[in-house]
Amino acid sequence: MTISIDRQNENNKSLQPNGWLRYFSFSLDHKVIGIQYLVCGFLFYLIGGTLASAIRIELASPMSDFLPRDVYNQFLTLHGTIMIFLWIVPVVNGAFGNYLIPFYVGARDMAFPRLNAVAFWLIPPSGLMLIASYFVEGAAQSGWTAYPPLSITTPQSGQIIWIISVLLLGGSSIFGGINFIATIIKLRRPGLKLMQLPMYCWAMLGTSLLVVLSTPVLAGTLILLSFDIVAHTGFFNPVLGGNVVVYQHLFWFYSHPAVYIMVLPAFGLVSEILPVHSRKPLFGYTTMVFSIMGIVVLGLVVWAHHMFTSGTPPWMRLFFTIATSFIAVPTGIKFFNWVATLWGGKISVNSAMLFSCGFIINFVFGGITGVALAQVPFDIHVHDTYFVVAHFHYIVYGGTVFIIFSSIYHWFPKVTGKMLGEKLGILHFAITFIGFNLCFAPQHWLGLNGMPRRVAEYDPQFEFVNQISSIGALLMAISTIPFLVNIFLSVRNGKDSGDNPWNALTPEWLTSSPPPVENWEGDAPLVEEPYGYGDPFFDENKKI
Amino acid sequence: MTTLDSSKEIQKNKSEVGEHHEDFRMFGLVTFLIADGMTFAGFFAAYLTYKAVNPLPEGAIYELELPIPTLNTILLLVSSATFHKAGKALLKDKNSDSQRWLILTAFLGIIFLICQLFEYFHLPFGLTDNLFASTFYALTGFHGLHVTLGTLMILIISWQTRLNKGRITSKNMFPLEAVELYWHFVDGIWVILFIILYLL
Numbered sequence: 001m002t003i004s005i006d007r008q009n010e011n012n013k014s015l016q017p018n019g020w021l022r023y024f025s026f027s028l029d030h031k032v033i034g035i036q037y038l039v040c041g042f043l044f045y046l047i048g049g050t051l052a053s054a055i056r057i058e059l060a061s062p063m064s065d066f067l068p069r070d071v072y073n074q075f076l077t078l079h080g081t082i083m084i085f086l087w088i089v090p091v092v093n094g095a096f097g098n099y100l101i102p103f104y105v106g107a108r109d110m111a112f113p114r115l116n117a118v119a120f121w122l123i124p125p126s127g128l129m130l131i132a133s134y135f136v137e138g139a140a141q142s143g144w145t146a147y148p149p150l151s152i153t154t155p156q157s158g159q160i161i162w163i164i165s166v167l168l169l170g171g172s173s174i175f176g177g178i179n180f181i182a183t184i185i186k187l188r189r190p191g192l193k194l195m196q197l198p199m200y201c202w203a204m205l206g207t208s209l210l211v212v213l214s215t216p217v218l219a220g221t222l223i224l225l226s227f228d229i230v231a232h233t234g235f236f237n238p239v240l241g242g243n244v245v246v247y248q249h250l251f252w253f254y255s256h257p258a259v260y261i262m263v264l265p266a267f268g269l270v271s272e273i274l275p276v277h278s279r280k281p282l283f284g285y286t287t288m289v290f291s292i293m294g295i296v297v298l299g300l301v302v303w304a305h306h307m308f309t310s311g312t313p314p315w316m317r318l319f320f321t322i323a324t325s326f327i328a329v330p331t332g333i334k335f336f337n338w339v340a341t342l343w344g345g346k347i348s349v350n351s352a353m354l355f356s357c358g359f360i361i362n363f364v365f366g367g368i369t370g371v372a373l374a375q376v377p378f379d380i381h382v383h384d385t386y387f388v389v390a391h392f393h394y395i396v397y398g399g400t401v402f403i404i405f406s407s408i409y410h411w412f413p414k415v416t417g418k419m420l421g422e423k424l425g426i427l428h429f430a431i432t433f434i435g436f437n438l439c440f441a442p443q444h445w446l447g448l449n450g451m452p453r454r455v456a457e458y459d460p461q462f463e464f465v466n467q468i469s470s471i472g473a474l475l476m477a478i479s480t481i482p483f484l485v486n487i488f489l490s491v492r493n494g495k496d497s498g499d500n501p502w503n504a505l506t507p508e509w510l511t512s513s514p515p516p517v518e519n520w521e522g523d524a525p526l527v528e529e530p531y532g533y534g535d536p537f538f539d540e541n542k543k544i
Numbered sequence: 545m546t547t548l549d550s551s552k553e554i555q556k557n558k559s560e561v562g563e564h565h566e567d568f569r570m571f572g573l574v575t576f577l578i579a580d581g582m583t584f585a586g587f588f589a590a591y592l593t594y595k596a597v598n599p600l601p602e603g604a605i606y607e608l609e610l611p612i613p614t615l616n617t618i619l620l621l622v623s624s625a626t627f628h629k630a631g632k633a634l635l636k637d638k639n640s641d642s643q644r645w646l647i648l649t650a651f652l653g654i655i656f657l658i659c660q661l662f663e664y665f666h667l668p669f670g671l672t673d674n675l676f677a678s679t680f681y682a683l684t685g686f687h688g689l690h691v692t693l694g695t696l697m698i699l700i701i702s703w704q705t706r707l708n709k710g711r712i713t714s715k716n717m718f719p720l721e722a723v724e725l726y727w728h729f730v731d732g733i734w735v736i737l738f739i740i741l742y743l744l
């Protein structure tokens with residue numbers, strides 16, 4: 001029951017190509033741009049994943065025998081930069097944000113469609129440039145944090161290309177953020193109140209505020225860093241009277257909020273998925289909104305918890321420990337709200353739901369280790385060890401990437417009108433969940449026992465545990481296969497999904513699947529209760 | 545619903561959005577300026593931290609002469625006022641008056657840039673001499689870039705404000721208002737910069 005897209009094209013955007021070709025065009029349609037972000041991000045994810053596999057192969061033995069040391073450093077830097085700036089940030093923000101936000105506010109497109117397309121098209125060239133730097137004179141070697149003086153003393157060309165591409169990606173992110181804020185605040189359909197918006201809108205509003213407030217600081221910092229590298233100024237070079245700690249402050253002023261830029265949208269997405277598949281309203285809508293905004297405010301004042309060992313004065317340590325610990329409060333509220341949403345619901349066990357529940361479990365672990373890391377006496381022992389690596393992978397992979405997959409299972413029928421296969425989906429989940437935990441849980445132990453991060457070689461006593469971790473990584477790599485096969489089979493001849501296979505109430509489901517070019521045939525529906533599940537009439541008519 | 549109906553519907557909805565159009569473009573610009581302001585905030589924070597914790601080496605020169613920057617402050621403040629006049633004139637459909645005010649504004653911007661360059665050439669320190677020198681050039685340079693961009697945009701809109709054939713009229717004020725807001729923003733940044741860099 002899909003509505004032909006061509007007919008709508010007469011009304012709008014008639015100059016743009018149809019069919020799959022439009023995904024290669026400078027399309028202004030928010031749905032096309034969303035898919036562009038998703039597919040582009042996924043391709044970079046495959047590259048970043050390949051690099052991660054190489055890293056884990058190297059770490060399966062204590063000596064650097066698989067990769068030369070400097071190549072290891074380059075792979076590590078590329079892996080981190082690609083995963084953060086080319087996969088997670090563009091996908092949880094750009095892909096799902098562009099696809100869903102206009103539906104959620106009842107609009108036909110984003111506020112600034114042209115800016116939107118520009119923001120997307122900045123990404124492929126800067127990503128390719130970053131990767132190409134490896135083949136020129138070697139990629140950057142100083143990690144995704146590019147701390148000076150390391151970033152000043154390692155080979156220049158790679159570092160400069162790294163800076164340029166991160167600047168472009170930051171610009172893309174800021175353009176996206178401006179667009180989301182304007183769309184959510186200004187483009188709401190008449191009659192739709194802020195407190196009726198689906199939770200993902202609030203998450204994206206909070207995230208975009210963080211993007212707009214903090215990304216420019218990173219840009220300024222990287223400009224200064226590039227002066228240090230090219231023009232030999234001494235902003236961050238102690239030899240010339242500069243101050244490396246200033247770089248760290250400025251960098252983390254962006255990069256702590258950046259971790260929320262990576263996870264807040266996932267909070268929003270899971271809040272959309274759980275109510276649908278457990279047939280219950282989202283628990284504690286208002287507290288959810290306030291905790292998102294609380295996280296935004298607190299998230300801006302905790303950055304120095306990354307710098308407890310950088311000669312930070314005692315008063316600063318105290319302040320940032322307390323502020324960071326406070327973040328656990330809104331985060332905890334959200335966790336309990338999700339559990340309460342599931343509690344007593346009619347839970348369907350499907351791939352989307354499994355990945356969401358996987359998220360909740362992994363995220364609790366990552367949150368707990370986060371609070372532990374916020375305590376100075378503990379952190380000074382495990383800072384820059386594998387404990388930190390375990391912490392943030394539990395959140396970024398176990399949290400956000402799980403939600404990206406959950407969302408793909410949930411919204412695939414929306415985008416294509418076809419269902420994804422459940423058997424392959426559950427297999428995908430099982431391998432991912434086992435592989436992920438096998439890979440990263442042992443790294444807590446490694447860190448507590450003193451294995452430093454970011455080094456190609458390590459003490460032989462850690463060999464066995466590192467091999468377990470590498471086997472987990474292998475499973476994670478394998479887990480992509482059932483996923484890709486599933487996508488391929490479903491696109492070719494998947495089961496028709498109908499317009500609303502999940503019987504969901506949020507506005508994107510109240511139109512055909514796939515949706516027409518301007519989202520609705522007539523007026524946008526006014527959805528005052530996006531989570532009004534549990535109505536007996538509605539559930540009796542449940543189709544699947 | 546027939547195709548015609550739905551296309552009418554879309555048309556109607558479009559015009560609905562169209563009414564708000566002016567409004568949210570300005571909103572987007574303000575959001576952008578907040579972001580831009582944060583870049584400066586980062587620079588200011590770095591500068592102030594350096595000042596507080598990084599003593600300069602013996603004999604480093606960091607005393608600045610005040611006359612040129614004071615003149616520059618006055619130039620920019622006056623140019624903000626002339627820009628405002630241009631907007632007022634356009635509102636009364638006096639396009640050529642408006643154009644004249646805009647050209648005057650751009651002229652003031654150019655003089656500002658010339659003075660700035662003059663100062664650069666006569667300063668007793670270069671970009672890499674010491675931490676103060678580097679931060680000084682980075683801050684004023686980044687601001688100067690903004691002034692250059694602003695001046696170019698003013699020249700473009702002054703061309704577009706010309707009588708009869710112009711794109712900018714009292715009914716389409718947005719480009720003028722947008723550049724005006726940007727210009728006030730750049731002026732505001734200069735005032736903060738002047739206080740922090742020259743007076744503190």
Ligand code: HEM
Pocket residue numbers: 145259260262263305306324325327328331366367368369370371372373374375379382383384388391392395396
């Ligand atoms: C409950 C909330 C959280 C707390 C209290 C917390 C705390 C911390 C602390 C104290 C560190 C510094 C450890 C060190 O370097 O010694 C850290 C590192 C890190 N955290 Fe979290 N965190 C939290 C949530 C998150 C989230 C939501 C993300 C990402 C989505 C995240 C990503 C990271 C990353 C990437 C690092 C390592 C950065 C690096 O050095 O490369 N954290 N966290």
Ligand SMILES: [Cu+2]
Pocket residue numbers: 255256259302303305306
């Ligand atoms: Cu942090």
